[in-house]
Amino acid sequence: MTEHLFNKILIANRGEIAVRVMRTAQALGIRTVAIYSDADASALHVQQADEAIALGGVTAAESYLDMHKVLDAARATGAEAIHPGYGFLSENAAFARACEDAGIAFIGPSAAAIEAMGDKASAKALLADSGVPLVPGYHGDEQSDERLSAEAERIGYPLLLKASAGGGGKGMRIVLSAATLHDDIAAARREARSAFGDDRLLIEKYLIRPRHVEVQVFMDSSGNGVYLFERDCSVQRRHQKVIEEAPAPGMTAALRQRMGEAALAVAQRIQYRGAGTVEFLLDANHEFFFMEMNTRLQVEHPVTEMITGVDLVYWQLRVAAGKGLPDGVSQQSLPINGHAIEVRLYAEDPDNHFLPAIGRLTLWQAPELSASVRLDSGVQQGDEVSPYYDPMLAKLIAHGRDRTEALHNLRTALAALQVDGVKTNRDFLLRLLSLDAFARAELSTDFIERNQHELTQPLPTRWELAALTELLLPTLASQSQSQPQPQPQAHDPWYADGFQSALPAQRVLRLESAVGDVLRARARANEQAHGLDRNQSWNLLLADHSVQVQGRLELNSQAGDIRLLQLEARVNGQLQSLPLALSEHELLLFLPQGSQRFVRNRWLGEQAQEDHGGLTAPMAGQVLEVRVQPGEQVKAGQVLMIMEAMKMEHSIRAPQAALVQAVLYQAGDQVAEGTELLQLEIMAEADAENAAEAGA
Numbered sequence: 001m002t003e004h005l006f007n008k009i010l011i012a013n014r015g016e017i018a019v020r021v022m023r024t025a026q027a028l029g030i031r032t033v034a035i036y037s038d039a040d041a042s043a044l045h046v047q048q049a050d051e052a053i054a055l056g057g058v059t060a061a062e063s064y065l066d067m068h069k070v071l072d073a074a075r076a077t078g079a080e081a082i083h084p085g086y087g088f089l090s091e092n093a094a095f096a097r098a099c100e101d102a103g104i105a106f107i108g109p110s111a112a113a114i115e116a117m118g119d120k121a122s123a124k125a126l127l128a129d130s131g132v133p134l135v136p137g138y139h140g141d142e143q144s145d146e147r148l149s150a151e152a153e154r155i156g157y158p159l160l161l162k163a164s165a166g167g168g169g170k171g172m173r174i175v176l177s178a179a180t181l182h183d184d185i186a187a188a189r190r191e192a193r194s195a196f197g198d199d200r201l202l203i204e205k206y207l208i209r210p211r212h213v214e215v216q217v218f219m220d221s222s223g224n225g226v227y228l229f230e231r232d233c234s235v236q237r238r239h240q241k242v243i244e245e246a247p248a249p250g251m252t253a254a255l256r257q258r259m260g261e262a263a264l265a266v267a268q269r270i271q272y273r274g275a276g277t278v279e280f281l282l283d284a285n286h287e288f289f290f291m292e293m294n295t296r297l298q299v300e301h302p303v304t305e306m307i308t309g310v311d312l313v314y315w316q317l318r319v320a321a322g323k324g325l326p327d328g329v330s331q332q333s334l335p336i337n338g339h340a341i342e343v344r345l346y347a348e349d350p351d352n353h354f355l356p357a358i359g360r361l362t363l364w365q366a367p368e369l370s371a372s373v374r375l376d377s378g379v380q381q382g383d384e385v386s387p388y389y390d391p392m393l394a395k396l397i398a399h400g401r402d403r404t405e406a407l408h409n410l411r412t413a414l415a416a417l418q419v420d421g422v423k424t425n426r427d428f429l430l431r432l433l434s435l436d437a438f439a440r441a442e443l444s445t446d447f448i449e450r451n452q453h454e455l456t457q458p459l460p461t462r463w464e465l466a467a468l469t470e471l472l473l474p475t476l477a478s479q480s481q482s483q484p485q486p487q488p489q490a491h492d493p494w495y496a497d498g499f500q501s502a503l504p505a506q507r508v509l510r511l512e513s514a515v516g517d518v519l520r521a522r523a524r525a526n527e528q529a530h531g532l533d534r535n536q537s538w539n540l541l542l543a544d545h546s547v548q549v550q551g552r553l554e555l556n557s558q559a560g561d562i563r564l565l566q567l568e569a570r571v572n573g574q575l576q577s578l579p580l581a582l583s584e585h586e587l588l589l590f591l592p593q594g595s596q597r598f599v600r601n602r603w604l605g606e607q608a609q610e611d612h613g614g615l616t617a618p619m620a621g622q623v624l625e626v627r628v629q630p631g632e633q634v635k636a637g638q639v640l641m642i643m644e645a646m647k648m649e650h651s652i653r654a655p656q657a658a659l660v661q662a663v664l665y666q667a668g669d670q671v672a673e674g675t676e677l678l679q680l681e682i683m684a685e686a687d688a689e690n691a692a693e694a695g696a
Ligand code: ADP
Pocket: 135, 160, 166, 167, 168, 169, 170, 204, 205, 206, 207, 208, 210, 212, 236, 239, 240, 279, 281, 291, 292, 445
């Protein structure tokens, strides 16, 4: 990839697709120009570009959708070509034409080809006599209620009303029977008008449980084209893709060829140029029907790249520069190598109808990337996720020799991706990938609805791991203090570094989950454990059972006040390794099944600030004096214990009138930060008054 294509191109987009296009262009020695709105001034795509032009404005309409501003930016920087990415201006025929008029290459098809496919109804009309199978339906110009009703009767129920000008799943309505048709037509028209400024509708037979299978095509300017096989995008939420994979499971060579050739026929019909996708619905009998053609690079193009080894953006740049497909490329030469699966990570709240979420990404740590794990991301830690644009943050894609391996690689990588600060669908995706139905490739467009029950089951809280983390925390402090660091023995993950000797032999932990469940756990260090690691192994008594826990905690990095740690845990002999994020008041475990949040040091947080007291040790230190005994009644504010830490004394006071239940440490004991020192039973007000009177 060293030949000369362009000196400089402008990328008329933002986020992950802008970054992804830059990667290929820069590898080819092409200078890249980014554009950005006021909300994106410090965005990743701006930082990665060789030059960047501020468009001003924050909304899409004021910035990325304003074609005059975009063209001005291209002229001002001398960009010879514009890559539109997907969304925004990518399927805007007027923009493609304006580029042509300005003498700037539009990296995409001709304006005429965009127009031909831009309208679902006219696209179907165009293909009516092409031999490409269409979903049975009506896509005529006549839009009267009478005509639509008559066509609905002919087609039969259930049926689907779609906005002719539609896209992105908007303006679609399923109609189950004639009884509601009238109202549904009116509503679909309203939706279509408000979303697309165009209320024309088309009607399709509503296929039951089809799969969404689409074909990637690629044409050069002289009408030569190939298909780069299919992608299955059946896992959708409200008609929006969530997981995509290539090749489609269960395809036969014959069906692949028929669909591929049908897709090429569609592209040839409109003298297509560049990368395009022809979308089909595939039914259980392997019958397929044309839905629409997307005249741009798709979000899910990486899965195709991974199984074919083709860089589609490189091909786009070649064709836009007037060259053909790379030498030696023919339909026969294209391989399918293994399997690839992609998940789309959105800033959205699965617990609140998947509404877009905004906020600051306080944590964003990518998994380890490799030839088989790819992350196309538009964000970095610390970014502000704004409400102005599509909420997609990134795509994670994994490859494997077969589907099972690709799925394993993707799950592993997604489990290692750590994100916090903004709500995301990360855990939802992990659950999808963990479903047996997904492993068995039982794919259809209602996959998520069908598996709703399992997707919404709460995860059992992993108290053991939260407790183990708290127990191991003091070893971290010693790790960073001890100079030089002792090297663990490579062959033994449980080899102790000798810093644990100060750990207390007994601890009581108060654990609190993010949903407010509280658990007291009692930990006793195991004496019988071999060698130096006696304190790294505990017998943990939880509410109703006891477990053996053992582990080590390592600091990976620090992001502000968040420490990123890796926990190697053995719970009742079962090994697991997981990343976690820890701050003074929160613990976030990234388990393979999803993340779990715990609240830490609630007493410390609420009480310590006021009176520097509390029932947990505010920091590692020594107990100097114990002033109460179990069974004693204490008043609010009464000093219960005195601790010394960092050469300062701290009084541990009763937060309220209470009954002392247990005194967990004695004078002279060393305690770790956060260790619970005493247990109190808070007394009701009346009891406290009685007690006070009795005592008086
Ligand atoms: P949009 O352009 O708004 O994304 P599409 O026409 O591409 O709409 O359809 C999106 C999704 O809606 C498809 O992937 C499929 O799940 C569903 N769908 C569309 N047409 C039909 C149909 N006739 N029968 C059943 N499902 C359909």
